[in-house]
Amino acid sequence: MWVLTPINPLKNHQPITSLEHRLVMLELATARNPKFEISNLEINRPGPQYTLETLQLLKDQEPESNLILLLGGDSLRDLPNWREPLEILRICHQVGVMRRPGDRVDLSHLESQLPGISEKIAFIDAPLLEIAAREIRQRIKDGAPYQYYLRPSVFDYIRREKLYL
Template sequence: MSRLGIFGGTFDPPHVGHLILASEAADQLHLDRVLWVLTPDPPHKRGQPITPLAIRLEMVMAAIQDDPSFELSRVEIDRPGPHYAVDTLRILHDLYPEDRLIYLIGGDSLRDLPTWRQPLEFLKACDGLGVMRRPGDAVDLSYLEAVLPGLERKVMFVDAPLLEISSSQIRQRVAGGKAYRYYLPPQVYALVEKYRLYRTT
């Protein structure tokens, strides 16, 4: 039985913060592998400009290629959207019936969990929640437990640097002509430059 971390996101772009958090989660939660689940059509980002899937896929592959414990999952790429975490977990359970699935989220996502699609079903479908704290996430576990019974025993906090790096911040830096090179793995930086992503002109 393996322990699989499920690390979902739009990854537009994948940055060093993603890699540090995924690595810390793998180490501290004793994960055998981390599946990077690239979301093609995130329901909460409807109407926002998103880099084409093929380019985001290329960036994720470039970001994770040097770590054998990281693996791309096509579980959302190969099915029509919208994509919800509860459905993704059900499919992954079918694909990996013997394994324990640890869903990795940020503290801000944990705080918002009651607003997710079928949050109680989502909670039942995962074997654990690896929570990576983010600056200012203000998590109230007792409140969340009252709303979603059984949550507290599944939460495992990951002690990682509180990195104030986000994909949206990087996109803004690129658009504003500010330095951004070292926020990204070199291979991803090269792709952002190659495709001239996030520029306004």
């Protein structure tokens, strides 16, 4: 399940593409996989959306489910700054971490901030791109090639809508 958040409380000072554009791009990016579902849980909720509250709502809807929170290495490093990160870890069955090649995570440092996190983390081997989303946005702004990092439908949408220029 993909949960699109209107505004990340930790990044609310950064310019952000409209929710409508991000939703269309997510739909285009996930369209080929019937197992992917896009949730409007955070889209329809007022105020800042926090992962903890979203996980609590999901757990209330499906009490027997084993929630797995998927993060990138950069988000994992920021997890201690999230709202009630220890409660997030308690609710989640596991934290799946997708790392880009060369991405380093200091587990001992994280463990000192969030005791027990090491037992929850599972590093995921998946076909990953060696580029972050912010780097793709910068390439678009700079006029550098970026089409190879995106599904063709998403690339076409970004060009048509003139996003990230």
